[in-house]
Amino acid sequence: MIEKIHFYTAGCPRSHISEKNLRKVLTRLGLEIEVESIDDPKIHEAHGVSAFPALKINGELKSEGKFITVDQCEDILSEYFEA
Numbered sequence: 001m002i003e004k005i006h007f008y009t010a011g012c013p014r015s016h017i018s019e020k021n022l023r024k025v026l027t028r029l030g031l032e033i034e035v036e037s038i039d040d041p042k043i044h045e046a047h048g049v050s051a052f053p054a055l056k057i058n059g060e061l062k063s064e065g066k067f068i069t070v071d072q073c074e075d076i077l078s079e080y081f082e083a
Contacts, residue, residue, distance in 0.1 A: 002080050005035045008044055008054035015053040018068040022055065025073040029081065 007022060009015035019037060026033055038044065047056070051065025055076065062076050 002031075002033050002077075003058050004056075005033055006047070006056040007035050007037050008047070008049045008052055008056070009037060009039045010052040011039055012052065014067050018053040018055075021068055021070045022073045025070055025077060029077065031077075031081070 005022075007019050009019060019035070023035060026035070038047075044050070044052075044054075049056075049061075049064065053066075053068060054064040055062045055068060057076070057080070063072070068076075
């Protein structure tokens with residue numbers, strides 16, 4: 001079960017599109033889970049994130065420093081739910 005999703009961004013287009021892909025998959029799956037978008041360098045550092053975009057689910061780093069496609073989002077979320 002997903003309790004928390006943190007999405008770390010540096011404000012770049014790659015980050016924005018990756019976050020949109022994540023939100024699209026959540027909507028498609030009918031999951032009403034809040035995604036906290038974090039673009040504060042101090043919080044990035046405190047949470048151990050150094051490459052963007054980055055995705056943490058329940059505190060576990062699932063992706064860092066690479067574009068996240070819709071299919072990859074589905075794969076990541078399928079670990080928690082039947083997709």
